Amino acid sequence: VRLLVDTQQQVVLVPTAAVQRGQNFVYVYVLKKGEGKDSSVELRKITLGPTEGTDVVVTEGLAAGEMVVTDGLEKLQNGAPVTMRDPNKKPAADGAPRPTGTTERSASSDGKQRGP
Numbered sequence: 609v610r611l612l613v614d615t616q617q618q619v620v621l622v623p624t625a626a627v628q629r630g631q632n633f634v635y636v637y638v639l640k641k642g643e644g645k646d647s648s649v650e651l652r653k654i655t656l657g658p659t660e661g662t663d664v665v666v667t668e669g670l671a672a673g674e675m676v677v678t679d680g681l682e683k684l685q686n687g688a689p690v691t692m693r694d695p696n697k698k699p700a701a702d703g704a705p706r707p708t709g710t711t712e713r714s715a716s717s718d719g720k721q722r723g724p
Contacts, residue, residue, distance in 0.1 A: 614658075621663045626676040627656070636666075637684050639675035639692075649677055651686040 626636045634656055637649040657665030670676070677684065679693070 616658070616665065619657065620666045620670050620672050621660075622666055622670065622676050623678050624659060624662055624664050625678045626681075627654075627664060628681060636670065637677040637681065638670070639677065639690065647692065648687055648689050649684055 622636060628635050628637075633653045635651050635653050638652045640648050640650050642648065652669055654669035655667045657667045659665075677690065680690075684690070
């Protein structure tokens with residue numbers, strides 16, 4: 609049974625998989641795009657609101673449209689270079705593994721699904 613308690617509009621949502629917990633703060637890794645395909649991540653402290661399913665509201669620290677990392681978080685550090693993985697690409701026909709990096713999803717301000 610689910611009960612609708614409140615409806616929030618124009619909020620920033622991120623997947624709960626992107627949220628990390630430090631000793632005294634909560635954070636996400638935000639994608640910082642460089643020139644060409646070069647990208648790195650920035651550790652960003654955030655404040656959380658309510659959780660709905662697999663998403664959580666971010667009340668401070670993240671703007672709508674910013675991309676957050678959802679995969680490979682255990683290996684990241686502030687400023688680390690990253691490669692975005694295209695979730696729509698199929699494995700190589702010869703069965704050889706393809707190199708992968710981190711998965712990105714964007715923060716949403718409309719409550720709709722973000723990114724791949």
